[in-house]
Amino acid sequence: MIYQREVGVDKKILIVEDERSIREMITLFLDQQGYRTLEAEDYQSAVKKLKEKPDLILLDWMLPGRSGIQLIQFLKKNGDTSMIPIVMLTARSTEEDCILCLNAGADDYVTKPFSPKVLLARIEAVLRRSYESNKLICIDDLILDPEAQRVSFRQQVIELSATEYKLLHFFMTHPEKVYSREQLLDFIWGNDIYVEDRTVDSYIRRLRRSLEPYGLECYVQTVRGTGYRFSNHFQDIQ
Incomplete structure (x- = not known):
């Protein structure tokens, strides 16, 4: 598949974030940019939303119950979800945290607090890298x-x-x-x-x-x- 269209057109983003105010802020902003959005507040609700086949997942590290890292591990083990690009959202910002996140399989890492415009730029960069070309x-x-x-x-x-x-x-x-x-x-x-x-x-x-x-x-x-x-x-x- 070759990426040939504007990044936001028809792309569906799953926002997994337990803080309602942050989740709603991101949803509103991405909706205004032309994305379709899905919301989940924890691990289990995120797994259920996977049936709607998101093109990218914004994932909070610290979730109720199981963590965002555990959700990445679940996604990567499942052939239907292993290729979904993931941008991690977290207040954890040490080098060790960054390496752990990327080694788990996240495509990018954005620390809180963040600018919505910076988040959008990172989302679009990850989408371009993920969908622009799948040729050998x-x-x-x-x-x-x-x-x-x-x-x-x-x-x-x-x-x-x-x-x-x-x-x-x-x-x-x-x-x-x-x-x-x-x-x-x-x-x-x-x-x-x-x-x-x-x-x-x-x-x-x-x-x-x-x-x-x-x-x-x-x-x-x-x-x-x-x-x-x-x-x-x-x-x-x-």
Whole structure:
């Protein structure tokens, strides 16, 4: 499926938030922007609303009963819901919280309090990334399937964490270009999330370790004094 129309047109967003005033504020704002909205106040009501097939979920972390993280885990285990993009809403803003959220499978992370306009920008960015293209991305025998969120090499599936997958997806769609740590932080984590430069280095190492059994770790290259690039040309490695 190729994303060809205005982001808000006909897109349905499920808002899972236990604070009624926040939920109603978001609903009113998104309705004014042309989105269709669904509301849920807890885990169980959110699961019931999944029958209406939302295109994106805005999810509060702290919910009555089961948490937003537990709902993400439920969604990712279910083939019918595993591909729904998720934007987490939370007052928790430490680097550890951010990493936990993204590793669980959230596509973005917005901290409270937030500007409705910033929230809208993040929603539209996630929708564009999620729906603009589901074509296979191939470099040599390394294949990334955006629709299935699966990476394989010569018919062997490569197991990656959610953040490793996002990093590899970005690299494979931007091959041969050099990106600084700051640029990768912006593209992968977003500039509204506080993540330190060393987090990029940590995930680069993790991605290389995941690719190493297939002899692909050399595709993720360090360009000294600048940053990183993804390339199948090895003579220029610095």
